[in-house]
Amino acid sequence: MDFIFSIFNYLSTYVVIAGIYAIFSLGLNIHWGYTGIFNIGISAFFALGAYTAAILTSATPSPKMFEDFVWGGNLPETLGIFNLGIDMWYFVGMFGAVIVCGIAATIIGWITLKLRDDYFAIATLGLAETVRFIFLNEKWLANGSRGMYRIPKFLGDWFPPAYYNYFYGLFILALIFVLYLIVQKAINSPWGRVLKAIREDEIATSASGKNVFMFKLQSFVLGACIMGIGGVVYAHGIRYLDPLTFDPLMATFIIWAMLMVGGSGNNKGAIIGAFIVWAIWTWTDFLPGFLSDPNLKFLMIGLLITLVIIFKPEGIIGEKKVKLASKSADNTDNLSTKK
Amino acid sequence: MNFKDKITNIPTIFKIIIGFASSLTLSFILGVQDLYVHGMLLGSIFALGAIGITLLYAIVNFAHVAHGDFMTLGAFIAFPLVASVINIEYVSYANDFSFTGLFPLLGLDQVGIGPFTFGYSIILAIPLTMAILALIAVSLEILVYRKLRNRGSSDVMIAMASFGVAILLRGALSTLFGTQIRSYDRVSKPFLELGWGIDVPPDLLFLGLVALILCLLTHVVLQYTKTGKSMRATSDNPDLALVTGINVNKVIINTWIIAAGLAACAGILIAVGSAQMVPQMGWKLLIPIFAAVVLGGVGNAYGAFIGAVIIGVAMEVSTEYMNPAYKLGVAFTIMLLVLTFKPRGLFGGKD
Numbered sequence: 001m002d003f004i005f006s007i008f009n010y011l012s013t014y015v016v017i018a019g020i021y022a023i024f025s026l027g028l029n030i031h032w033g034y035t036g037i038f039n040i041g042i043s044a045f046f047a048l049g050a051y052t053a054a055i056l057t058s059a060t061p062s063p064k065m066f067e068d069f070v071w072g073g074n075l076p077e078t079l080g081i082f083n084l085g086i087d088m089w090y091f092v093g094m095f096g097a098v099i100v101c102g103i104a105a106t107i108i109g110w111i112t113l114k115l116r117d118d119y120f121a122i123a124t125l126g127l128a129e130t131v132r133f134i135f136l137n138e139k140w141l142a143n144g145s146r147g148m149y150r151i152p153k154f155l156g157d158w159f160p161p162a163y164y165n166y167f168y169g170l171f172i173l174a175l176i177f178v179l180y181l182i183v184q185k186a187i188n189s190p191w192g193r194v195l196k197a198i199r200e201d202e203i204a205t206s207a208s209g210k211n212v213f214m215f216k217l218q219s220f221v222l223g224a225c226i227m228g229i230g231g232v233v234y235a236h237g238i239r240y241l242d243p244l245t246f247d248p249l250m251a252t253f254i255i256w257a258m259l260m261v262g263g264s265g266n267n268k269g270a271i272i273g274a275f276i277v278w279a280i281w282t283w284t285d286f287l288p289g290f291l292s293d294p295n296l297k298f299l300m301i302g303l304l305i306t307l308v309i310i311f312k313p314e315g316i317i318g319e320k321k322v323k324l325a326s327k328s329a330d331n332t333d334n335l336s337t338k339k
Numbered sequence: 340m341n342f343k344d345k346i347t348n349i350p351t352i353f354k355i356i357i358g359f360a361s362s363l364t365l366s367f368i369l370g371v372q373d374l375y376v377h378g379m380l381l382g383s384i385f386a387l388g389a390i391g392i393t394l395l396y397a398i399v400n401f402a403h404v405a406h407g408d409f410m411t412l413g414a415f416i417a418f419p420l421v422a423s424v425i426n427i428e429y430v431s432y433a434n435d436f437s438f439t440g441l442f443p444l445l446g447l448d449q450v451g452i453g454p455f456t457f458g459y460s461i462i463l464a465i466p467l468t469m470a471i472l473a474l475i476a477v478s479l480e481i482l483v484y485r486k487l488r489n490r491g492s493s494d495v496m497i498a499m500a501s502f503g504v505a506i507l508l509r510g511a512l513s514t515l516f517g518t519q520i521r522s523y524d525r526v527s528k529p530f531l532e533l534g535w536g537i538d539v540p541p542d543l544l545f546l547g548l549v550a551l552i553l554c555l556l557t558h559v560v561l562q563y564t565k566t567g568k569s570m571r572a573t574s575d576n577p578d579l580a581l582v583t584g585i586n587v588n589k590v591i592i593n594t595w596i597i598a599a600g601l602a603a604c605a606g607i608l609i610a611v612g613s614a615q616m617v618p619q620m621g622w623k624l625l626i627p628i629f630a631a632v633v634l635g636g637v638g639n640a641y642g643a644f645i646g647a648v649i650i651g652v653a654m655e656v657s658t659e660y661m662n663p664a665y666k667l668g669v670a671f672t673i674m675l676l677v678l679t680f681k682p683r684g685l686f687g688g689k690d
Contacts, residue, residue: 121495295513296514302510
């Protein structure tokens with residue numbers, strides 16, 4: 001019986017983490033899968049979302065929160081500007097995180113989305129590193145490299161700690177479902193069709209009177225906000241944040257692998273890809289010897305992305321082919337793809 | 340003729356000289372001439388990377404995100420050549436082992452020649468590493484990028500592929516060498532006093548010199564050889580180049596050889612200059628290097644050189660006034676400012 005219980009425990013932890021990654025993957029799918037903008041700074045929005053929620057919802061700095069105190073140091077002036085006892089409700093933290101991510105995305109997008117696609121990529125990379133350095137070096141803001149501890153649980157009082165992960169796993173699955181419905185609704189609307197048109201042919205889209213820049217910016221901000229929500233869920237689920245969490249490997253690269261494997265341009269694919277890649281990532285821990293080397297996994301992530309791009313760019317579940325109304329239209333499509 | 344026209348009519352070379360002289364004077368007034376010189380030397384090393392990226396932009400027309408990892412790869416290819424002891428400690432594997440590098444095996448294990456911290460082996464390793472990395476780059480071009488181009492993938496898709504390659508290379512290095520901090524064999528040496536309050540490590544002078552020589556070589560190749568002329572023709576107008584009988588695939592391969600060679604050298608120089616190397620260093624170098632490319636104007640090799648020197652100086656001088664950890668943030672801010680106000684860079688480039 002204990003054995004079965006421990007398996008369930010393991011599975012619930014798996015669902016929590018894979019589910020958090022699925023939220024990021026959904027956000028990235030709006031950027032890359034539907035609009036074709038190349039965001040390699042996911043960790044920026046991950047960090048902004050997680051830290052904003054942690055700062056807003058943590059109790060007033062108390063001895064319990066900081067390692068400095070545990071090890072005999074002074075209680076730091078951490079959260080100096082927020083030292084008002086912002087013991088906020090969970091959803092206020094989430095709202096704040098979405099706002100912060102939205103503002104950061106608007107600034108970066110406003111500057112770079114008018115230009116070539118690759119400037120945007122480098123700008124997101126720069127944002128990610130800058131955000132990480134700020135949280136690493138500004139000790140007053142988020143306790144620097146020691147990180148923030150004991151971030152409150154979501155509805156932590158309602159469930160006994162032993163069963164909390166089951167609840168949180170179910171909560172995340174429900175959240176993914178809601179976000180999936182929202183994104184699906186947005187993508188199937190006229191707005192979403194413009195995004196796909198931009199991905200396929202930017203010049204033709206702007207020739208038909210659409211403001212490509214504004215659509216790209218909206219898509220970027222929407223995806224970034226969803227990533228921010230992912231960060232919030234992470235902060236309350238893992239309950240510990242430090243700048244190392246936002247290393248590009250675990251906060252950017254792996255999410256790209258999830259999206260590419262699952263299938264960019266398909267929301268179901270993005271979610272399933274997260275669960276598959278996270279399964280590969282954690283279950284290889286049980287392999288013997290050299291095979292469970294974490295660095296080898298890193299290599300596999302890179303190999304996975306490259307191979308998917310070369311051999312199966314549509315991933316496991318690709319985007320649904322749109323049925324064209326008339327036969328003649330179908331023929332022209334065939335001609336244009338052959339060239 | 341108004342004032343603005345007068346400014347625009349000054350030849351670019353004079354503008355560069357005036358800018359250089361005035362900023363140098365300013366650095367003396369502010370008392371940061373030491374950092375200024377450091378920044379110039381570091382910048383000329385960054386220039387090796389920036390020129391490679393900008394050439395790839397000009398000719399293959401995509402953002403080579405793996406360039407930083409090419410530099411790391413260069414540093415790590417040279418490592419088993421020059422290090423006298425190479426320890427490999429696997430995280431979860433019992434059999435750690437160590438072996439001796441190639442040049443020390445051949446008897447070249449002396450370090451600390453003259454005022455420098457390194458030995459002759461590094462100087463020998465540079466051309467060898469450049470050749471090896473060029474080979475790797477060409478095989479990647481044939482295995483990955485050419486396939487994607489032939490399929491008609493968009494530029495962003497190819498940039499995405501280079502992102503995958505970047506992770507792949509970094510993962511391969513971490514798997515082979517582990518993630519601990521390593522450095523080439525070295526002995527500590529005193530700084531060289533140049534007077535006027537400028538102290539530089541002699542290494543950095545040598546490295547800057549090597550970087551400058553390679554930049555000049557690139558200039559000669561681009562301007563005076565047939566390879567360089569066909570590269571410039573392809574960059575200006577790929578269709579016209581194709582019609583006039585230039586083999587575009589060959590030009591692209593030549594571009595990869597030059598870019599990878601310069602990146603390999605930059606990697607070694609940075610690893611010598613900072614006396615340490617880790618598999619993740621290249622990913623961070625990407626930011627100052629792309630900032631240099633954008634500042635100089637994408638596709639403009641000379642602009643990339645000047646841009647890299649400016650970025651290097653700005654990053655070093657900023658450490659006087661703020662937390663040194665924000666160096667990368669300075670480069671990033673400059674890039675955002677350039678993209679906002681002068682998206683074609685200082686010296687004009689491709690769109």
